[in-house]
Amino acid sequence: MKNILDLNEKKIPVVRVDKSLNKYSKVVLFPEKVKKAKDAFAKLGLPEEGEKRKP
């Protein structure tokens, strides 16, 4: 039987689905951070796009 340490060596964790969290699924909880991400994307794009643009 696997013990907790064995389980913890795995990279993808056991995640228990809690339906009470579904109320957050369609809600942006940190809108300021999402705005920052949008601004960064508009300015920089994604990294590989930038890499492709380099000569």
Added chain:
Amino acid sequence: MKLDRYELKSDQDFTTFEFLSEGPKGKIEKIIQFSLVNERNLYNLAFGDKDAITGELNDRTITDNGDSEKVLATVVSAVYAFCHRFPDAWIYATGSTASRTRLYRMGINKYYDIVVNDFKIFGQELSEWELYVKGKEYEAFVIQRKNLNLDYEKHS
């Protein structure tokens, strides 16, 4: 990968995660959310404390609950879980404050040798992305999973 981390719960979409930080200041609910930013599969990673009374979220507080390493390990763990569900996602992360950005950087540096095998990691320096250099200061980070053959835990 032996990381001391908290047990995660998530919504059915695997975009919002919750765990309980335990320390000298008691039990503090933490929320991690991956929000879709645009149609290019870019998601924003954010996490903060949930006020036990009001339910309000705060991503600026420094909780100082004596478990910052365990919290970081749990956030890393949530990234693995999220990317297991969304393998093509790009994840953008930056702090709401300079100290928060430093916290992200510490997290990446601490687990760099593990995660670099599984993720492409880029750092924002001024107006460019560059491949992440361990120990260097960046304003923001973007990662994408590259190793699709990861071990995962089984429910016992």
